[in-house]
Amino acid sequence: MKLQTSTMLALYSVVEAASQSGKQISAAEIAERYGVSAHHLAKVLRELGRAGLVDSSRGVGGGYRFSGNTRRLTLLDVIEHFEDIGARSPEPGTAQTDVGLAITSVLSEIDEIAKATFRSITIDTLLKLVERARASQAQRPGQEQAPPVPLPGNASR
Amino acid sequence: MPDTDSSNTKAGGAGEPGPHPAVRIRPIESGDLAQVTAIDAEASGIEKVDYWYELFHRYGTRGRQQRFFLVAEGGGAIQGFIIGEVRDWEFGSHPCGWVFGIAVRSNARLGGVGSALFAAILDSFRRAGVDKVRTLTTRDNNLVLSFFRSHGMMAAPSIPLELDLPGARGGVA
Numbered sequence: 001m002k003l004q005t006s007t008m009l010a011l012y013s014v015v016e017a018a019s020q021s022g023k024q025i026s027a028a029e030i031a032e033r034y035g036v037s038a039h040h041l042a043k044v045l046r047e048l049g050r051a052g053l054v055d056s057s058r059g060v061g062g063g064y065r066f067s068g069n070t071r072r073l074t075l076l077d078v079i080e081h082f083e084d085i086g087a088r089s090p091e092p093g094t095a096q097t098d099v100g101l102a103i104t105s106v107l108s109e110i111d112e113i114a115k116a117t118f119r120s121i122t123i124d125t126l127l128k129l130v131e132r133a134r135a136s137q138a139q140r141p142g143q144e145q146a147p148p149v150p151l152p153g154n155a156s157r
Numbered sequence: 158m159p160d161t162d163s164s165n166t167k168a169g170g171a172g173e174p175g176p177h178p179a180v181r182i183r184p185i186e187s188g189d190l191a192q193v194t195a196i197d198a199e200a201s202g203i204e205k206v207d208y209w210y211e212l213f214h215r216y217g218t219r220g221r222q223q224r225f226f227l228v229a230e231g232g233g234a235i236q237g238f239i240i241g242e243v244r245d246w247e248f249g250s251h252p253c254g255w256v257f258g259i260a261v262r263s264n265a266r267l268g269g270v271g272s273a274l275f276a277a278i279l280d281s282f283r284r285a286g287v288d289k290v291r292t293l294t295t296r297d298n299n300l301v302l303s304f305f306r307s308h309g310m311m312a313a314p315s316i317p318l319e320l321d322l323p324g325a326r327g328g329v330a
Contacts, residue, residue, distance in 0.1 A: 074303075112296060113296060116296035116297070116299070116302065117312065119299050119302075119303075120299055120302035120303045120306045121303075121306050122303060122306075122307065124307065125303070125306050125307045128307070128309065129309075132309065
């Protein structure tokens with residue numbers, strides 16, 4: 001399963017902002033943490049703002065604040081603002097042949113499972129997964145730590 | 158072994174553990190059966206009196222080291238239930254706990270009843286000596302999927318499969 005770059009940036013941004021518990025986070029911070037284009041990230045954050053998932057403020061100390069409900073907002077909710085993972089453009093030959101139709105039905109099955117998975121995971125649940133991964137890493141000294149996501153405890157509900 | 162009845166699963170909230178509820182978790186008793194049946198009927202839309210009677214006798218009255226049928230009691234009524242068992246060596250899988258039914262009264266949801274029931278059956282599984290728990294539900298049952306996800310459950314290595322049986326009658330005799 002591969003998501004588009006914009007979608008991944010949106011997920012990073014939403015999770016980072018949601019983990020800040022009402023505080024603001026700058027696009028530059030997110031871009032630096034994930035090693036991504038600040039320009040591309042700014043476009044994604046504007047889209048998230050239009051979708052009502054983050055609030056933005058300008059000026060010194062400005063940035064983005066999560067404005068959704070971490071226990072209601074799912075990964076699919078975020079993803080669908082950027083791409084339709086269920087939309088499959090017809091491959092050559094699929095509609096005309098029995099083999100093509102059979103393969104299409106298998107691919108549709110996979111898409112349905114992917115959508116159900118994204119739909120079942122809220123931002124709050126994802127933050128818990130991050131927390132578990134961090135705890136698991138802490139128990140394995142000597143391994144390189146992933147960049148920190150400030151977590152959650154009192155993340156916005 | 159009972160069929161996995163994912164239509165019975167209806168958890169205590171839209172996918173999140175709630176605050177600790179004022180309920181007591183205990184094994185089911187015969188006097189609870191009518192309320193359990195009603196809670197399931199509310200959740201699934203189908204009243205299955207015979208089914209729950211049968212499950213009570215298979216899970217609620219004996220074999221409690223491997224089979225667990227628990228209820229959440231509070232406010233003078235049963236608020237929810239959970240049912241599961243230890244399954245051994247299914248297709249070579251090491252023994253693990255299986256949850257195949259959970260439901261909470263609709264007016265008691267978002268209060269942590271489902272979480273309390275789930276925590277209790279996990280304790281039962283631990284005492285039974287297993288270190289993994291599994292469940293199965295339909296992929297369009299987002300309420301239950303979210304509930305289990307919020308408690309840390311991840312996709313299992315198994316893939317559920319089904320087959321339409323040509324010529325079979327639609328109902329169960």
